[in-house]
Amino acid sequence: MATNNSFLPKSSDMYELIESFLQAPTYHLIFEALLIIWIFKLIFFSTEYRPESVLTEKEKAELIEEWQPDPLVPDVDENHPLLQAMEKNIISGKPDKYVMINNKSSLNMATLNFLGMAGNAEVEAAAIKTLKKYGVGSCGPRGFYGTMDVHLELEEKFAKFMYCEEAALYSYGFATIASAIPAYSKRGDVIFVDEGVCFSIQKGLVASRSRIKWFKHNDMEDLERLLLIQQDEDKKNPKKAKVTRRFVVVEGLYFNHGDICPLPKIVELKWKYKLRLFMEESFSLGVLGANGRGVTEHYNISVDEVDLIAASLENSIGSTGGFCCGRKYVIDHQRLSGLGYCFSASLPPMLATAAIEALNIMQNDSSILQRLRENCRKMYDGLSMISGVEVMGDPLAPIKHVRLAEISDNRELDMQTLQRIADHAMENGIAIVLARYLEKEEHKLPPPSIRISICFMIGIKVKQSERPRTTNIVYRHLYDITIDRNDKSERVNWNKCLFP
Amino acid sequence: MNIGTATSEENPTHVYFGTRGFWITYTIIVLFCHFLLLSMPFFSTALAWTVTCVFHSAFTYIMLHNTKGTPFGTPEQGKARSQTTWEQIDCGQQFTPTRKFLTIVPIVLFFLASFYTKYDTVHFIFNLGALGFGVIPKLPQLHGVRIFGINKW
Numbered sequence: 001m002a003t004n005n006s007f008l009p010k011s012s013d014m015y016e017l018i019e020s021f022l023q024a025p026t027y028h029l030i031f032e033a034l035l036i037i038w039i040f041k042l043i044f045f046s047t048e049y050r051p052e053s054v055l056t057e058k059e060k061a062e063l064i065e066e067w068q069p070d071p072l073v074p075d076v077d078e079n080h081p082l083l084q085a086m087e088k089n090i091i092s093g094k095p096d097k098y099v100m101i102n103n104k105s106s107l108n109m110a111t112l113n114f115l116g117m118a119g120n121a122e123v124e125a126a127a128i129k130t131l132k133k134y135g136v137g138s139c140g141p142r143g144f145y146g147t148m149d150v151h152l153e154l155e156e157k158f159a160k161f162m163y164c165e166e167a168a169l170y171s172y173g174f175a176t177i178a179s180a181i182p183a184y185s186k187r188g189d190v191i192f193v194d195e196g197v198c199f200s201i202q203k204g205l206v207a208s209r210s211r212i213k214w215f216k217h218n219d220m221e222d223l224e225r226l227l228l229i230q231q232d233e234d235k236k237n238p239k240k241a242k243v244t245r246r247f248v249v250v251e252g253l254y255f256n257h258g259d260i261c262p263l264p265k266i267v268e269l270k271w272k273y274k275l276r277l278f279m280e281e282s283f284s285l286g287v288l289g290a291n292g293r294g295v296t297e298h299y300n301i302s303v304d305e306v307d308l309i310a311a312s313l314e315n316s317i318g319s320t321g322g323f324c325c326g327r328k329y330v331i332d333h334q335r336l337s338g339l340g341y342c343f344s345a346s347l348p349p350m351l352a353t354a355a356i357e358a359l360n361i362m363q364n365d366s367s368i369l370q371r372l373r374e375n376c377r378k379m380y381d382g383l384s385m386i387s388g389v390e391v392m393g394d395p396l397a398p399i400k401h402v403r404l405a406e407i408s409d410n411r412e413l414d415m416q417t418l419q420r421i422a423d424h425a426m427e428n429g430i431a432i433v434l435a436r437y438l439e440k441e442e443h444k445l446p447p448p449s450i451r452i453s454i455c456f457m458i459g460i461k462v463k464q465s466e467r468p469r470t471t472n473i474v475y476r477h478l479y480d481i482t483i484d485r486n487d488k489s490e491r492v493n494w495n496k497c498l499f500p
Numbered sequence: 501m502n503i504g505t506a507t508s509e510e511n512p513t514h515v516y517f518g519t520r521g522f523w524i525t526y527t528i529i530v531l532f533c534h535f536l537l538l539s540m541p542f543f544s545t546a547l548a549w550t551v552t553c554v555f556h557s558a559f560t561y562i563m564l565h566n567t568k569g570t571p572f573g574t575p576e577q578g579k580a581r582s583q584t585t586w587e588q589i590d591c592g593q594q595f596t597p598t599r600k601f602l603t604i605v606p607i608v609l610f611f612l613a614s615f616y617t618k619y620d621t622v623h624f625i626f627n628l629g630a631l632g633f634g635v636i637p638k639l640p641q642l643h644g645v646r647i648f649g650i651n652k653w
Contacts (some may be wrong), residue, residue, distance in 0.1 A: 013545070020618035028619050042603060047593040051643045137544065186578030209577040229502055239653040 097457045106431040114398045116457050117318025117358040126357035127350040134349040146346035154352045158323050163303050168334045171347040173312030176322030178204040179278045179340030180310050185210045189245040195444045198255040220265045227273045248275045252284035256446045258393025258401050263295050267305045278308045286316025294367050319355035321347040372456035380448035401449035414448040456476035513570040513588045518598040549613040550623050557630035565637040594640040606634030
């Protein structure tokens with residue numbers, strides 16, 4: 001008995017329990033035995049494996065066989081146009097209305113500084129004042145000691161200027177929209193995008209990992225067609241539709257085409273098909289609308305209709321960085337989710353002050369916007385008169401893409417033709433450039449074109465002859481080039497154009 | 501855990517079930533909850549064990565097999581959004597120590613509950629149900645399977 005007592009606890013409960021174990025039903029004991037065997041098997045005889053590994057050894061070997069190593073840095077052709085341009089066009093001094101290229105002063109028609117803010121004396125003075133107070137850099141990202149009072153002031157100013165609740169400031173224009181898109185759109189979401197969007201939007205789309213549906217450039221019928229397909233899909237699988245976000249991303253003024261997006265129609269579709277609308281306004285900010293508020297002001301549409309507006313400060317505003325603005329709960333999300341916002345050092349305070357100053361100038365003097373618009377229209381009219389080339393885009397756009405009316409199959413040849421026009425213009429004191437792209441990476445490569453940018457300063461302060469001079473040079477050179485391609489009868493028509 | 505830094509895990513849900521002290525913490529929490537139930541005056545020992553078993557299975561089922569995605573702000577653009585927590589453990593690797601541990605816990609609880617309920621048939625049915633919910637969804641054959649499309653999207 002003494003040994004028994006030492007094994008069993010004194011509690012009668014435990015004794016009863018063991019009694020009941022001895023009388024347990026057989027099925028239960030068999031089940032427990034099976035479970036114990038399973039545990040043993042699990043612990044000692046189950047080896048790790050990965051269910052997703054779909055490649056067999058043979059397939060792996062084939063893949064390795066197929067792989068060809070590429071050089072880390074590919075060989076660059078010595079005649080590469082960019083290398084040539086770099087050697088040919090050495091710029092000295094401060095680019096302004098005029099730019100010194102190879103010690104020769106040329107009229108600057110390649111700048112995106114539409115309002116002349118970069119180089120403006122007041123803006124410079126404000127920036128230098130801030131430089132003396134804060135130094136050069138901001139020493140950290142916005143969330144980590146990188147927020148200065150000027151950043152907050154700039155955000156507030158922009159929010160007020162755009163009639164938005166809030167604005168988030170980025171330190172690099174390219175990264176603004178490229179960070180904003182992936183902050184909202186994730187795997188499994190759908191983004192409807194115009195085919196003509198600029199490169200930074202394309203990179204944002206890639207980073208979002210979403211399903212991308214491209215619609216034809218500014219073709220609202222094509223967009224609606226895709227939306228109807230999506231609607232059908234959603235009806236078939238409502239549970240999936242419930243967790244799928246649908247976005248539409250457009251550019252206010254297309255950098256690669258120079259035309260304006262049909263915002264009223266897009267807003268209509270947005271409400272009809274329940275989309276979230278993102279608009280990139282880098283080239284329309286400070287250009288379109290009576291006060292430079294961009295496409296929304298141009299069409300007289302409330303900013304609240306657009307869910308997010310992103311714009312770079314590197315064009316009209318003449319500073320660095322960019323901002324996103326919209327409703328507070330939309331924009332605040334980026335302060336933790338916008339990768340460009342969280343993980344890069346904030347805008348140098350002096351550049352923030354420069355942007356504030358530029359915005360002040362723009363708000364105080366809307367005549368510069370008027371002058372810019374006049375110039376854009378005049379240039380459009382001038383360029384449209386030239387036969388043999390086509391001016392793409394809207395008369396109001398400060399970027400004009402001039403492309404050949406007859407595009408040949410050989411892109412290289414067209415580029416060379418256009419380059420000769422650009423070279424000729426340069427010889428005559430007008431700096432214009434060809435629109436260049438990362439040709440292999442663009443989603444849809446726009447046709448080769450000369451990109452002519454218009455600054456508000458030309459044509460008004462400068463003597464009147466400058467505007468027609470530009471068009472004439474383009475025209476005359478075209479005449480020279482195409483003379484060996486075409487017959488006599490057409491030449492006569494050109495002469496009419498030259499001396500209307 | 502550092503999220504979004506160069507050396508961080510892409511998705512901490514992959515690893516935190518296997519981090520140091522997790523298993524012992526888990527065991528302590530289960531026992532603590534059991535003793536809490538046992539301390540209720542109107543709960544008999546048998547009922548307390550069955551309730552522990554059922555609650556444990558229900559809770560782990562919701563946490564591991566019903567909850568999808570990850571609570572962490574990860575930089576992988578919603579890769580885990582379609583996966584349950586269980587599927588994310590150890591990046592989907594099967595039969596890892598963590599997975600074995602999490603599978604064995606409900607079985608051991610079943611043994612204990614059976615023992616303390618004196619192999620009563622009514623208690624057995626409830627405990628068997630709890631065991632099923634605790635173990636069957638963890639089988640590797642059911643990795644990524646959504647029966648009848650439940651919880652698919």
